[in-house]
Amino acid sequence: MATPQPSRGLVLIAEDDAAIADLVSMYLRRDGFGVRVETDGVGALTAIRSVRPVAVALDIGLPGKDGIELCTELRAAGDWTPVLFMTARDDEVDRLLGLEIGADDYITKPFSPRELTARVRTVLRRASGGSAATEALTVGAVRLDPARRRVWAADAEVELTVTEFDLLASLMRNPGQVFAREQLLSAVWGYTASAGTRTVDVHIAQLRGKLGDHSPIRTVRGVGYAADAS
Known part of the structure; x- marks a missing residue:
């Protein structure tokens, strides 16, 4: 055979x-x-x-x-x-x-x-984008194109890893909504038991560093993170 x-x-x-x-x-x-x-x-x-x-x-x-x-x-x-x-x-x-x-x-x-x-x-x-919606997302000065998996901060394109992209997309799809770290682990990584919530914090820090002053990510102390326009 x-x-x-x-x-x-x-x-x-x-x-x-x-x-x-x-x-x-x-x-x-x-x-x-x-x-x-x-x-x-x-x-x-x-x-x-x-x-x-x-x-x-x-x-x-x-x-x-x-x-x-x-x-x-x-x-x-x-x-x-x-x-x-x-x-x-x-x-x-x-x-x-x-x-x-x-x-x-x-x-x-x-x-x-x-x-x-x-x-x-x-x-x-x-x-590959999975089954996620492909409509472009904008929060503040950050624009995300799910279909092409590309991100811009103001007019500058930003290179992200697969995980960084999906984490940012999860926040930007629900602007203003506060996500607990456990929710983000489940939504982005697909599991919770095998990774500590500190994993989320590290990727958030990486995203903020790459997006610079244009980052829409807000920390809600004791809870998690949200993407806000201002």
Whole structure:
């Protein structure tokens, strides 16, 4: 019987633990993805630039060039391929650092390969726009085009990760409405149990930094966030 061709695109796995890479590869292939495995950071960066995967599952502790360095170089070069970090480091500093340099999600070892596959599907669904409304949104000086997944602050276009875009869109679709962090975790990431609410705070900080003085995001102390025109 012929092997079915992958229908969901190629996922690059950057992982130097062969057992983990093999297990994750098996589950991704079962779910319809093509898979390429790289075992060091230098090889992974070269492969990402040459094969253009739809997503990257990236171990932070890679030899040669670690995952933080690799993701930083991708983002600095304007490559916004969705990145999901895999790591054995479970402390808050590593978690926040990973998100601040442009990761879209984060999963801590040991993890279920089914969960990782589900996370990859989720981030790709968000990257393609999913079933969200496509009407352009404007709050204050910020304009968001869901159909083309583009954002402008005043007249300047702003580059956002998949997760940053979806977080901003969730707030702008309901201007003035205050969202608890737990609500944003559920709406944007699709889960609540596997991530602390500090994850939301980090992405909000990143959005504010990119939007600058035009940011419409307001903090409601003790509750969460809202997007306001003024």
